Amino acid sequence: MSDRTQPERSTARPTKPADATPAPEVGHGEAPQPEEPVAHAGPVTDGSGSAGGTPFRAGFVAVVGRPNAGKSTLMNALVGEKIAITSSRPETTRRAIRGILTTASGQIVIVDTPGLHRPRTLLGQRLNDVVEAELDGVDVIAVCLPADEPTGPGDRRIVAQAFRHPRARHVALVTKTDRVARGRLPARLVEVDALADWDVIVPVSAVSGDQVDDVRDELIRQLPASPQLYESRTTTDDDLATRCAELVREAMLEDLHDELPHSLAVVVDEITPPEECAERPIARVYASVYVERDSQKGIVIGRGGQSLRRYGTAARREIERLVGGRVHLDLRVKVAREWQSSPKLLDRLGF
Numbered sequence: 001m002s003d004r005t006q007p008e009r010s011t012a013r014p015t016k017p018a019d020a021t022p023a024p025e026v027g028h029g030e031a032p033q034p035e036e037p038v039a040h041a042g043p044v045t046d047g048s049g050s051a052g053g054t055p056f057r058a059g060f061v062a063v064v065g066r067p068n069a070g071k072s073t074l075m076n077a078l079v080g081e082k083i084a085i086t087s088s089r090p091e092t093t094r095r096a097i098r099g100i101l102t103t104a105s106g107q108i109v110i111v112d113t114p115g116l117h118r119p120r121t122l123l124g125q126r127l128n129d130v131v132e133a134e135l136d137g138v139d140v141i142a143v144c145l146p147a148d149e150p151t152g153p154g155d156r157r158i159v160a161q162a163f164r165h166p167r168a169r170h171v172a173l174v175t176k177t178d179r180v181a182r183g184r185l186p187a188r189l190v191e192v193d194a195l196a197d198w199d200v201i202v203p204v205s206a207v208s209g210d211q212v213d214d215v216r217d218e219l220i221r222q223l224p225a226s227p228q229l230y231e232s233r234t235t236t237d238d239d240l241a242t243r244c245a246e247l248v249r250e251a252m253l254e255d256l257h258d259e260l261p262h263s264l265a266v267v268v269d270e271i272t273p274p275e276e277c278a279e280r281p282i283a284r285v286y287a288s289v290y291v292e293r294d295s296q297k298g299i300v301i302g303r304g305g306q307s308l309r310r311y312g313t314a315a316r317r318e319i320e321r322l323v324g325g326r327v328h329l330d331l332r333v334k335v336a337r338e339w340q341s342s343p344k345l346l347d348r349l350g351f
């Protein structure tokens with residue numbers, strides 16, 4: 001463990017997208033949440049941490065780890081909402097997704113990243129570039145290492161990469177603890193401890209909820225004293241169209257095999273709000289599902305359109321939950337040949 005003192009907030013911050021809701025600079029005292037008996041009722045105003053009591057802390061935490069390490073599931077558990085889609089398919093997360101968690105003592109902007117792996121396609125290369133760019137600006141790098149698998153070469157590569165960013169604190173999150181017998185966890189923690197000079201190591205299960213609160217509190221402790229960066233009620237900076245597209249992709253991922261999960265891309269072309277609907281108040285979401293080959297198109301649609309209907313129903317339910325109202329979902333399947341390796345198509349699909 002290192003004994004570095006808390007760094008002052010650096011000026012090198014990741015840029016916030018324009019559609020995010022930034023918090024007002026000063027003086028909006030959020031009511032403290034009942035389970036958090038801290039001295040501070042709201043953010044400190046100067047960010048220096050010199051105010052009496054515990055200073056409010058805020059900043060960016062990048063969650064990294066190899067594919068399937070449990071990064072997205074943990075982010076959702078921390079935020080308490082489905083911000084990032086998850087599945088047992090590697091490469092489910094394809095962008096840096098920000099989930100925001102606010103308590104009375106701090107605010108964590110969690111950056112969920114695509115799993116790092118050796119890039120096979122231009123898409124893989126771009127995803128690795130995304131992660132590298134995110135690591136440059138964050139306050140904390142949290143490396144997810146599954147409790148139920150030994151450290152592999154992929155993990156070592158990611159740990160080495162994390163420690164090439166010395167400005168950040170480094171936290172090891174030993175994930176999926178529900179998958180190992182209690183007696184076997186200490187040995188895994190010792191193994192993780194020996195990997196690097198961590199600021200702290202926390203075991204956690206995002207599925208059982210065990211120690212999720214500890215992860216939250218420990219991450220806040222690693223952040224610099226700072227005013228709030230987003231309004232308390234903001235839980236993500238993703239826009240509605242992006243979240244809908246991801247929910248469509250999630251509905252299909254688990255069911256698809258071989259190369260198909262990788263070949264899938266979803267773009268929401270249009271959302272018509274319920275007000276614009278004459279007969280019934282129902283939002284309309286028009287989405288295009290892209291695959292790479294004609295044969296894949298057939299599989300996604302299924303016999304008589306059966307598969308596509310099933311995906312559509314599952315996705316619609318999730319979107320209805322997200323918007324809190326009824327939704328009509330229109331899915332079109334299209335072929336974008338070899339999009340993963342085409343710069344032009346990658347741009348068009350938003351990568």
Ligand SMILES: Nc1nc2c(ncn2[C@@H]2O[C@H](COP(=O)(O)OP(=O)(O)O)[C@@H](O)[C@H]2O)c(=O)[nH]1
Pocket residue numbers: 065066067068069070071072073074085086087088089090091092093115175176177178179204205206207208
């Ligand atoms: N048993 C168990 N499974 C988990 C846990 N966290 C994630 N998973 C599963 O591991 C798989 C990959 O999770 P995901 O969050 O998508 O991993 P990512 O690729 O690192 O973002 C999914 O099937 C999850 O349900 C956990 O704490 N316990």
Ligand SMILES: [Mg+2]
Pocket residue numbers: 071072073084085086092093112113114115
């Ligand atoms: Mg993920």
